[in-house]
Amino acid sequence: MTLPQAAQAPATTNDRAAVVLAAGHDDASRELITRPLGEATVVELAVANVRKIVADDRIVVVVAPGDTTVRGLLGDDLTYVEQQDLPGTGGAVLAARATIEAFATPAREVLVAYADTPLLRSESLLGLLTRHTLKSADLSLLAAVVTEDLPTYGRIVREDGEITAILEEEDRPADAGTGGTPAEVNVGAYVASPGLLFAELEAMLAGGEHRLTELARRVIAKHKSISSYRIYDTDEVRGINTPEELQEAADILLKRLFMPKKNTDTKIVFGTGGWRAIIGEGYTLANVRRLCQAIANETVRKGIDGLGVVIGGDRRFLSRESAVAAAEVFAGNNIPVTLLPDDVPTPLVTFAAPYLGAAYGIIVTSSHNPPEWNGMKVFRQDGSLPLDDETDRYQDEANALSVDDVITLDLAVARKAGLVVDKVLTEPYVDAIEKIVDVDAVRGSDLRVIVDPMYGTSQLTLGTILNDMRVRSEFIHASHNPLFGGIAPAPDLQRLSTLISMIKQGDGRYDLGMATDGDSDRIGIVDETGEYISTNDLLLLLYWYLHEFRGEKGGVVRNLATTHLLDRLAAHFGEESREVKVGFKHVTAGMEEIGAVLGGESSGGLTVRGWILGKDGIFACALVVEMLARTGKKISELREMIYEITGRLYTLEAGVDSTPEMRVAVPRRLEADPLTHIGPYPVVSISHLDGTKIVLENDNWALLRFSGTEPVLRMFVEADSPEKATELLDWLKGFVTAGV
Incomplete structure (x- = not known):
């Protein structure tokens, strides 16, 4: 059954056809579309968008006489015709007529697109095709709403919502810029039935007009129905006509890589x-x-x-x-x-x-x-x-x-x-931890701890271990709450206010506060006074403890956002320290390479040699309790002992929501203007191992790194004093926001 025209469903990839204009108007324009743009070339990206909505065997690419370059880039699955004697863009489309009319399945509609517009999204072309059918239009064109002046694009004029004219540059007054006011322009992609498209183009060329843009004006003059699909992202409108525009397009493509996409992109990454x-x-x-x-x-x-x-x-x-x-x-x-x-x-x-x-x-x-x-x-x-x-x-x-x-x-x-x-593997897991942690050494220590699992998963396993150690433990936020109390379950200073408050109000009642994140692979520590202990300091304490009390030798591995005091302590012990990229898989790989006794990261993850090859907040909590029992000292006392060996450095970190523009601009500015100083402080070296790490004198440093799991730009600094750390962090913030 054939639906009435007004009720027809949109055409499918099998009854559409497309003409892609790739012949260019001179050698320079033809060469430009074959240049690299991102991981492909201009013409490959432009045609890739058409391939998503039109079957490959129904795409006709119009090329210059004798061209082999475009064919070589696009492959043999497309059809190619050469633009011989027919002039202009109108003649280029007409050159595809015989091929399209010879398709075994007649085309209901033909899309006309360009090889020099790689930034057009396939969604916009699909919107144009769909709207053409739903509106039962004779001709549909792709429009864009812009605020910048684009004189080479025809300005669309409407009356009562209907397109009544398209004013080309020569038809508009000299001062007819947008002035910042939104204006609608004709992008130049069209959809029409093959009968109308080719008949009008043939008549145009016979009358001496060879510009494809004249097609819409002819349809309007004949009072045929014309519709449009509007795009609002002006990046899509940009063609590639100069090397400068090619560079701008490269920036836009890079920005799109980091653009958060909603329902159109659900890829696994x-x-x-x-x-x-x-x-x-x-x-x-x-x-x-x-x-x-x-x-x-x-x-x-x-x-x-x-x-x-x-x-x-x-x-x-x-x-x-x-x-x-x-x-x-x-x-x-x-x-x-x-x-x-x-x-x-x-x-x-x-x-x-x-x-x-x-x-x-x-x-x-x-x-x-x-x-x-x-x-x-x-x-x-x-x-x-x-x-x-x-x-x-x-x-x-x-x-x-x-x-x-x-x-x-x-x-x-x-x-x-x-x-x-x-x-159920809870018991074997707990037993394995208790073979490494000295449970007997903790018994009789009379330790009292308070634990915040942050509505996560550690209370059963950690609670069992603490009970076996005869440690008096109190758990808060232990119920099943998938909303995690309305916060992200990360055991950092900002989210452990309840734990800190309870220790301070306990007036010496608790020896230690511990927290684990939502899946229990990270640890957070609060000392007996209610002071939050950074993971940087905790790693120092555990490295010292493993070396001095447990006789474990073998160095330490940290990621590049973690304190250099670990390097100082390793040098004191005559052992190796290794810096790796962010990601615990790199930490464990580094540990294996040097036989390290400890590996960790400032964000709360750590493991030791002989335990699992991943971070474990439950094991870390048990090891901290053992450390307090065997040393007989409080966390605050142990910290001061370590600082006597390593000296003191102060760390700060911050994060800002990263925009796609920042991901392009920040690295480019770092490359364009190599740093010699941060403020008055000379730069010793710069590492691009993971992000950009700027190393200063005396183990001071600053790091800019885009997160691999969230749309955040992270900033880390470590310096000789709190004031200098603040100064370095403020410099990073200023650098990031300048010009973005």
Whole structure:
């Protein structure tokens, strides 16, 4: 049945056709579209947008006579015609007539686009095509609402909402700029039926007019229906006609890489700590299944599918449902699954992979992110995080999969078949910690601690360990609350006000305050006076303790945002220190390389040699308690002892929401104007290992780094005095905001 024209559905990729104009008007313009732009060329990017909405075998590219360069870039799956004697852009489109009319399936509509407009989004072209059909228009054009003067674009004139004229540059008064007032211009992409399109172009050329822009004026003059689709991002309008415009386009493309996308882009992207996304946008059960299918494929390819996987989830929204969905995918791929009960800490899954000999451990969590986020962390057979090349493979394969590519087996059937086994591993995990931590040394110490798990997952395991140590412990914020009390569950100074207040009001009642983040892999410490102890200081204390009381030798590894006092202490011990990129996978890799006894990062993560290859806030809490019991000293006393060895440095950090413009402008300004001083302080060296780290004299430094998990630019400084630290941080803030 054929629908009436007014009710017809939008054409599909199989009954549309497209003409892409790539012949250029001279050698310079033809050469320009073949230049690199990002990871492709101008013409490749422009045609890639058309490919998304029109089938490859229905795209006709008009090239210059004898051209081979454009063909070589675009490939053999497109059709090419040469623009011979027909002049102008109107003649270029007409050159494609015979090819399009010869299609086995006639085209209902033809899209005309350009090879020099790579910044047009495919969504805008799709909007134009869809609106053309829904409006039952004779001709539709792509319009843009702009506030800057673009004299080469025709100005659209409307009466009662209908397009009545298009004024080209020569038709407008000399002072007809926008003056900052929004104006509507004709971008130059069109959609029409092939009959109307080619008939009007033939008549135009016969009358001596060869500009494609005349097409719309002819349709208006004949009182035919004309519609438009408006775009409001003026970046899309920019063509590539000069090298300067090519550079501007490169900046725009880089900016788009970091532009937060909503419903049009739900790709899986791994950061430094796994895959994380906002629930309902990037984080969906469909994406969970696609990612698990990709990992299942990798497991089978490696021939380790018989080892199975272990899967758990934390307390966030959708965590349990996601763990079940993941189990069904692996079971569907004939891979055995050990499914942990809900509310497990990430370190328990890190431990479980090598404990069970599983091919992979998977935990559904978004760590310390705000409650609207969720995600997944993947651990290898030894409990380590996969490095970037591995996670790139997972995400690329997952993003290439469709829903139909995912194989699942219903959980009830999988359980009955023995492919999914439910197992509690809390006791083996706790037992393993207690083989490393000296439980007996703590007993009898009469320590009293208060713990804030931040509505996370540590209370069962950590509570059991503290009970075994005979430590009097009190837990706050221990109930199941997926909103985490309205804050991000990160154990930092700003979010531990209740813990700090209770210790101060306890008037000596507590020896220690401890906190873990939402998935329990990070630690926060408050001393007996209610002072928050930075992880930088905690790492110093534990490194000293492991060396001096436990006889552990072997150096230390830190990420580049962590205190250089660790380097000083390592030098004091005659041991090696190693700086690595942010991401705990780099810390554990560095530990293995130098045989380090301790590895950590200023954001709250640490581990020791002989324990799991990942950060563990529960283990860290137990080790801190052991340190207090064996030394017989308070945290405040231990800090002063260490400062006598290392001296004192003061750290500050801040973060600002990073815009796409900042991600382009900040690195470029650093490259364009190499730093010799920060204020009066000479620069000793600059590292681009991860972000930009500016090293000053006497272990002072400043770091600018864009987060790998959040849209934030992080700033860190370390200096000889609090005043100097503030000065350095203020300089960074000023540098970041200047000109952005």
